[in-house]
Amino acid sequence: xxxxxxxxxxxxxxxxxxxxxxxxxxxxxxxxxxxxxxxxxxxxxxxxxxxxxxxxxxxxxxxxxxxxxxxxxxxxxxxxxxxxxxxxxxxxx
Numbered sequence: 648x649x650x651x652x653x654x655x656x657x658x659x660x661x662x663x664x665x666x667x668x669x670x671x672x673x674x675x676x677x678x679x680x681x682x683x684x685x686x687x688x689x690x691x692x693x694x695x696x697x698x699x700x701x702x703x704x705x706x707x708x709x710x711x712x713x714x715x716x717x718x719x720x721x722x723x724x725x726x727x728x729x730x731x732x733x734x735x736x737x738x739x740x
Contacts, residue, residue, distance in 0.1 A: 699734070706730045 709727035713719035731737070 702730055702734055706734060706736070 706727065709723055709730060712723045712727070715721045715724050
């Protein structure tokens with residue numbers, strides 16, 4: 648203790664609290680970053696779901712076309728095969 652009754656600066660409660668404030672600041676930043684990443688992940692999942700639904704619609708249209716052996720297009724047939732593969736469905740034809 649100093650002659651004026653004050654604690655030395657190195658023993659100040661504010662100085663001792665500095666590491667705790669730093670930890671809390673870093674924790675708050677980590678929480679904010681986590682929330683942002685979680686939001687972006689949700690957005691990406693929603694977009695993937697929308698694209699999957701679109702591919703399913705495309706697959707229905709493409710597989711309704713005649714097979715190449717019945718006068719249909721090989722390009723359409725091959726594209727239908729690729730879409731089915733992308734969707735994890737067994738290929739038809």
